[in-house]
Amino acid sequence: MDLAIETQDLTKRYGTLTAVNKLNLQVKRNTIHGFLGPNGAGKSTTIKILVGLLKPSEGTARVLGKEVHVDDADARLNIGYMPELPRFPKHLKGAELLDIYGRMYGMTQQERSEQIPKLIDIVGLKGRENDFIGKYSKGMQQRIGIAQALLNSPEVVILDEPSIGLDPVGMVEVRELVKEISKEGMTVFVSSHLLFEVEQVCTHVTIINKGVALVSDTLANVSGMLKGPAMLNVEVAELSDEVVQAIKSLPYVKETSVSGNMLNISLATGDDVRPQVSQQITQAGGVIISMNLKRQSLEDVFIQLISNQKEAKA
Amino acid sequence: MSTANPESERASPSWFNRFWAVVRYEMLWNIRKKKFIGVLIIAFVLASVQFVLPAFLDIGPNPYSAITFSAGNLSFVLFAIVIAMNSISGEYESGTIVPLLTKPVSRTMVFLGKLFAIFVVLVVTYLLLFTYSTIGGFIVYGAQSDLHLLPLAIIGDVISTFIWIAIILAAGAISRSSLLAVLMAFGLFVALTFGTSIVASFSDNPDLVNAMNYLPGSGASGTLNITTGQNITISNVTINTLASVSSGTDSIGVNLVKLALFPDANASFYYRNVLSTDPTQNIRLLYTEPLGWIVARSILVAFAYIAVFLFIAWFAFKRSQIQE
Numbered sequence: 001m002d003l004a005i006e007t008q009d010l011t012k013r014y015g016t017l018t019a020v021n022k023l024n025l026q027v028k029r030n031t032i033h034g035f036l037g038p039n040g041a042g043k044s045t046t047i048k049i050l051v052g053l054l055k056p057s058e059g060t061a062r063v064l065g066k067e068v069h070v071d072d073a074d075a076r077l078n079i080g081y082m083p084e085l086p087r088f089p090k091h092l093k094g095a096e097l098l099d100i101y102g103r104m105y106g107m108t109q110q111e112r113s114e115q116i117p118k119l120i121d122i123v124g125l126k127g128r129e130n131d132f133i134g135k136y137s138k139g140m141q142q143r144i145g146i147a148q149a150l151l152n153s154p155e156v157v158i159l160d161e162p163s164i165g166l167d168p169v170g171m172v173e174v175r176e177l178v179k180e181i182s183k184e185g186m187t188v189f190v191s192s193h194l195l196f197e198v199e200q201v202c203t204h205v206t207i208i209n210k211g212v213a214l215v216s217d218t219l220a221n222v223s224g225m226l227k228g229p230a231m232l233n234v235e236v237a238e239l240s241d242e243v244v245q246a247i248k249s250l251p252y253v254k255e256t257s258v259s260g261n262m263l264n265i266s267l268a269t270g271d272d273v274r275p276q277v278s279q280q281i282t283q284a285g286g287v288i289i290s291m292n293l294k295r296q297s298l299e300d301v302f303i304q305l306i307s308n309q310k311e312a313k314a
Numbered sequence: 315m316s317t318a319n320p321e322s323e324r325a326s327p328s329w330f331n332r333f334w335a336v337v338r339y340e341m342l343w344n345i346r347k348k349k350f351i352g353v354l355i356i357a358f359v360l361a362s363v364q365f366v367l368p369a370f371l372d373i374g375p376n377p378y379s380a381i382t383f384s385a386g387n388l389s390f391v392l393f394a395i396v397i398a399m400n401s402i403s404g405e406y407e408s409g410t411i412v413p414l415l416t417k418p419v420s421r422t423m424v425f426l427g428k429l430f431a432i433f434v435v436l437v438v439t440y441l442l443l444f445t446y447s448t449i450g451g452f453i454v455y456g457a458q459s460d461l462h463l464l465p466l467a468i469i470g471d472v473i474s475t476f477i478w479i480a481i482i483l484a485a486g487a488i489s490r491s492s493l494l495a496v497l498m499a500f501g502l503f504v505a506l507t508f509g510t511s512i513v514a515s516f517s518d519n520p521d522l523v524n525a526m527n528y529l530p531g532s533g534a535s536g537t538l539n540i541t542t543g544q545n546i547t548i549s550n551v552t553i554n555t556l557a558s559v560s561s562g563t564d565s566i567g568v569n570l571v572k573l574a575l576f577p578d579a580n581a582s583f584y585y586r587n588v589l590s591t592d593p594t595q596n597i598r599l600l601y602t603e604p605l606g607w608i609v610a611r612s613i614l615v616a617f618a619y620i621a622v623f624l625f626i627a628w629f630a631f632k633r634s635q636i637q638e
């Protein structure tokens with residue numbers, strides 16, 4: 001199997017705290033692999049080992065088939081990395097930063113003059129590239145961070161929470177960008193704690209908590225696992241008792257409650273049953289104004305996954 | 315990004331290109347942070363002190379003012395602090411170490427690039443400072459002789475300053491704090507200065523006096539057996555400024571110049587008992603050594619300290635894990 005990233009029993013301890021615990025990670029080439037976990041799960045620690053900033057306490061990590069070592073300069077030629085909340089020298093201008101980093105990658109003058117304006121445009125910093133980074137907003141620093149991760153057209157791009165600090169438009173842009181670079185043949189490994197973000201871009205997902213990988217599979221398989229009960233909030237004009245009774249009669253409806261025009265339905269299934277519910281309401285004479293499906297948040301899913309794991313152990 | 319081509323690995327760029335990129339990164343910082351200006355202001359203030367001396371003291375023309383100029387021991391520490399204090403530790407403090415060390419530059423390359431940039435800043439500073447002191451020498455002390463020896467004076471001051479730069483880099487790489495690096499270097503300077511002045515004033519043990527030559531600093535103070543030079547009289551005591559010599563690492567530049575002028579000179583080191591009233595006990599010769607040996611020893615000692623502390627700095631930087 002052709003793997004872009006592979007770890008074997010990767011372990012990192014900080015004193016008595018085990019931040020990463022025997023992690024076995026496999027990231028296939030040409031995939032967008034989401035690395036999902038709550039705060040403190042060990043995502044950044046794993047990533048820092050992958051890019052050679054930290055030494056593992058135990059186990060090994062391989063990127064592009066080569067074992068990772070701290071301070072292996074050549075190994076980083078084909079890796080792009082965006083740190084979590086990256087900080088760049090404040091006295092440099094955005095374009096200058098990319099120029100200097102480009103020189104470190106050994107890019108020629110011509111390569112730099114082609115690539116840098118293009119990247120500045122892609123990350124939405126056009127017009128601000130000659131401002132000092134010290135004058136950039138948090139989101140702009142995040143954007144220049146994405147640009148520098150793509151500078152060398154790397155084979156593997158490792159992004160540590162790239163959308164933190166971005167405005168909603170920026171978040172969408174980052175998602176589009178990730179899809180785009182994946183089309184060009186790059187492997188993207190992206191950490192996040194936002195389920196919806198991962199759902200929208202990733203082909204594969206690994207979920208980590210307390211340093212332990214809980215699942216690692218294709219997005220489709222993982223989503224199947226994660227689909228839990230959901231809430232459906234329907235705003236119905238002329239909300240009659242008949243409508244409520246009709247809904248209650250559905251087999252996958254656990255509970256209902258009414259407040260004003262809102263009918264809140266608690267579902268016992270993870271499947272999307274909006275079409276059936278909608279049909280049922282309409283047949284009972286209700287007129288649907290809006291319908292809102294609320295899946296469980298990542299937090300809930302984790303609690304569920306973790307408690308499952310504990311029960312399994314017990 | 316159309317250049318993305320996963321099939322072709324990026325060719326390994328030359329060591330020199332990457333090193334040069336680091337130097338560029340460093341130099342932009344030095345220039346933009348107005349470091350040069352800060353350093354130069356200190357330099358000119360300190361250098362100007364010697365030009366106001368004639369107003370207070372009975373000093374005539376001195377043709378050796380320019381070539382025996384030295385920034386001086388306090389300035390060595392101050393320059394080292396201003397130029398090197400942020401070099402490594404600042405990179406940790408600002409967090410910029412993370413993107414830097416994930417570029418294809420090795421830590422050794424980064425370290426050498428920083429060192430080179432420091433060297434350039436220091437040399438440029440001293441070139442400007444010595445130019446100023448030479449011009450000032452002409453104005454205040456009349457015509458200046460043997461100006462071809464000026465490079466020796468500058469090289470000597472660069473070596474003397476580099477001891478403190480190496481100490482600051484080592485302290486910064488270990489503590490990852492610019493403030494601690496400065497405090498450690500300055501604390502060491504103060505301790506050494508006090509310690510050696512106590513030894514110099516009160517010890518009549520030749521070995522102990524000589525031992526000071528193996529510490530960074532001014533070393534022992536003695537007198538050269540030369541007759542040339544300018545005499546200054548302070549409170550009825552006449553001193554030949556050219557003949558007085560310090561044998562420590564702070565005086566490499568001045569001693570190199572004197573060695574070029576008087577290759578066969580010997581320096582004698584005396585114990586002066588300031589408390590005794592017995593004239594026979596007042597001044598006693600401790601030892602005499604050739605100026606050539608003083609210069610060679612101080613350079614060797616300086617290079618030993620520079621090598622040891624730079625190695626410590628490099629090793630700490632190379633082995634560090636970036637956790638933040």
Ligand SMILES: Nc1ncnc2c1ncn2[C@@H]1O[C@H](COP(=O)(O)OP(=O)(O)OP(=O)(O)O)[C@@H](O)[C@H]1O
Pocket residue numbers: 014017018019037038039040041042043044045046084193637638
């Ligand atoms: N330098 C350090 N010293 C001690 N403990 C650390 C250090 N860095 C991280 N940790 C601990 O290791 C664990 C994993 O941290 P890590 O930064 O990898 O989490 P994360 O998954 O990236 O979280 P987040 O979503 O908040 O970024 C946490 O419990 C954290 O407190």
Ligand SMILES: [Mg+2]
Pocket residue numbers: 043044045084160161
């Ligand atoms: Mg993190």
